[in-house]
Amino acid sequence: xxxxxxxxxILNIVTPLLVLIAILVVIFYAPVEANMGRVQKIFxxxxxxxxxxxxxxxxxxxxxxxxxxxxxxxxxxxxxAAVEVSLVFFLIAIVAGSIWxxxxxxxxxxxxxxxxxxxxxxxxxxxxxxxxxGIEDPDRRARFGAVYAIxxxxxxxxxxxxxxxxxxxxPDLTQGDSSGMGLTPKMVQTMLFSLFVFSFVFVDLFWHRLxxxxxxxxxxxxxxxxxx
Amino acid sequence: MPDSSPPPPRSSLSAFIQAVRAIIWKDLAAxxxxxxxxxxxLVFSLLxxxxxxxxLELDTQAKASxxxxxxxxxxxxxxxxxxxxxxxxxxxxxxxxxxxLAPVDRSAIFFGKAIGNLVFMLIxxxxxxxxxxxxxxxxxxxxxxxLVILLGSVGYVAVGTLLASMAVQARTRDVxxxxxxxxxxxxxxxxxxxxxxxxxEGASMADxxxxxxxxxxxxxxxxxxxxxxxxxxxxx
Numbered sequence: 535x536x537x538x539x540x541x542x543x544i545l546n547i548v549t550p551l552l553v554l555i556a557i558l559v560v561i562f563y564a565p566v567e568a569n570m571g572r573v574q575k576i577f578x579x580x581x582x583x584x585x586x587x588x589x590x591x592x593x594x595x596x597x598x599x600x601x602x603x604x605x606x607x608x609x610x611x612x613x614x615a616a617v618e619v620s621l622v623f624f625l626i627a628i629v630a631g632s633i634w635x636x637x638x639x640x641x642x643x644x645x646x647x648x649x650x651x652x653x654x655x656x657x658x659x660x661x662x663x664x665x666x667x668g669i670e671d672p673d674r675r676a677r678f679g680a681v682y683a684i685x686x687x688x689x690x691x692x693x694x695x696x697x698x699x700x701x702x703x704x705p706d707l708t709q710g711d712s713s714g715m716g717l718t719p720k721m722v723q724t725m726l727f728s729l730f731v732f733s734f735v736f737v738d739l740f741w742h743r744l745x746x747x748x749x750x751x752x753x754x755x756x757x758x759x760x761x762x
Numbered sequence: 763m764p765d766s767s768p769p770p771p772r773s774s775l776s777a778f779i780q781a782v783r784a785i786i787w788k789d790l791a792a793x794x795x796x797x798x799x800x801x802x803x804l805v806f807s808l809l810x811x812x813x814x815x816x817x818l819e820l821d822t823q824a825k826a827s828x829x830x831x832x833x834x835x836x837x838x839x840x841x842x843x844x845x846x847x848x849x850x851x852x853x854x855x856x857x858x859x860x861x862x863l864a865p866v867d868r869s870a871i872f873f874g875k876a877i878g879n880l881v882f883m884l885i886x887x888x889x890x891x892x893x894x895x896x897x898x899x900x901x902x903x904x905x906x907x908x909l910v911i912l913l914g915s916v917g918y919v920a921v922g923t924l925l926a927s928m929a930v931q932a933r934t935r936d937v938x939x940x941x942x943x944x945x946x947x948x949x950x951x952x953x954x955x956x957x958x959x960x961x962x963e964g965a966s967m968a969d970x971x972x973x974x975x976x977x978x979x980x981x982x983x984x985x986x987x988x989x990x991x992x993x994x995x996x997x998x
Contacts, residue, residue: 681991682925685921692983
């Protein structure tokens, strides 16, 4: 295995620093929201984690298509790594949202359509991991993983669409209706900064997971060679 | 696509339709002789309704929304049973390899299996609906409801057939299909439950139309997706 590339070593140092700064910014820079109080601050990491999760699921579908077209193992490794990392981030988003909901709505969980669909997304990609674990042949596993990543990615917007038809109480950032949160400029800055920082965390973890995947792949190849 | 199958000899569309028809016919003929698939799905569906009867205290006054939920939960579970079985027999008896060797477009195999599954599912539904109507003294034979059931079944079967053909090739195949299928099929199940409930409760068309639209969108999208990626699932 090659030693860590320089960029990765730098990233390993920069990312924790950025996370530290982000925590400080959220605590000290972002204003306290008038209605919801301090618990609203979890929103910055909630949104960022959700963003990174969706980013990774997007990476997975791109890698899936790329694998089916090129048949290069690296795309399969990338897709698998992206789903695994994103699944964790998406879970963080759900848990953070849950903590926020406990204070604001008075309950850990409601069957609000958007929460429901977040849970569905989490389950879809958990199913992706289970599918992969059930298949030994690496090529078949890669193909099926790619196919399921595509199917899953297409189903997610339709799931979101089906929620749109039902009513939702989740605060909507894109529309300025009464249930939406009025974000002050400082809040928007904090939000964008956390998005930026979480993207760094994602890239760093994803990179490490890629290298791990390559090692696993190498071991698998060697093991096949021995048994032959 | 790396290994394009040789071009069909005659007009490609008629050859395609002929291949699809041959596969459907094969499935129906096999089922006609053994009757193991439909009877399993049917008995399972009746058992499901029996369990729901005790679990939810269903009675003649049971709300229409509960009825649609019970129906779709039953159809969904019975469907996975059928999809898995239909693909597993292909795989275990080596039929799938034979089908793949045939000089036809791979997507014809998909459409053949999917339409066969759809027929089985519709037969089961056609038996369950009157039975449910008799048991709970209601009338489920309504044109609107039948339309929802048809649209819902089409989408469910399209995804189910695609995923079943992956699941049977995995080590954990019997447990895998529901896990793969349900989260992806949730939009079609939500829309079908809401649409059926709307028709049973006599809701206005304005309330039902969005669900019908959603069902149509889901059907079109997933038939297209399955058509495009089925090749990658069965290639060996």
